[in-house]
Amino acid sequence: MFDKLDPLLHSELRLAVMSILMGAEEADFVYLRQQTGSTAGNLSVQLDKLSEAGYITVEKGFQGKKPRTTCRITDSGRTAFGNYVDALRSYIGK
Amino acid sequence: MFDKLDPLLHSELRLAVMSILMGAEEADFVYLRQQTGSTAGNLSVQLDKLSEAGYITVEKGFQGKKPRTTCRITDSGRTAFGNYVDALRSYIGK
DNA sequence: ATATTTGGTTTATAAAATAAACTGGTTTAT
């Protein structure tokens, strides 16, 4: 009756991050922090989880002298997001 | 940018229960347990939370000699569910 | 020179979800 909701995506912050990355080729830590309004600590932890799951890639580099962490969604992440949205529909209709 | 997701509804089991009650006038404990596939303990706890929040009413009675717990969604619960669905759309589009 | 800001990570705490164990009563089998 109800599809299982991927616990990795069923989290407000992780879902927001994935939502941004679904429509953005790439996004850096600072941008994600601004858009989601999260704390740096929380974002750091959740990015790790998404990365561990293979849903995103996290690339650390420098922009001039400042560190810059760039995130991108993977194919597997895209698929998982799509499946999550489909599963949600079994709960909220449409 | 992203709407806040009501934490009471952003839970797989509670959302499933609310989803059932949105389309069913009433549903008893046993039915909810069957439809959601949850354990009795988990269901009991989550029904309490929904009830505490005023999203559902829980009525205990008997059907012959067997106890029977009947749940119904409240107006406030309906509204909250609607708001939750709207908020979700800010994450999943559409 | 030292204080502050930037861009994070790590660790600790609070809250949630879930499962395991228990209760009160009923039905079924012996």
Added chain:
DNA sequence: ATAAACCAGTTTATTTTATAAACCAAATAT
């Protein structure tokens, strides 16, 4: 009649998760 199994839940304990607080290194500003 008594014990065993079962039903409908509740309570308590355990695990997982989310979140915040504290910390760190480097760069910039005062």
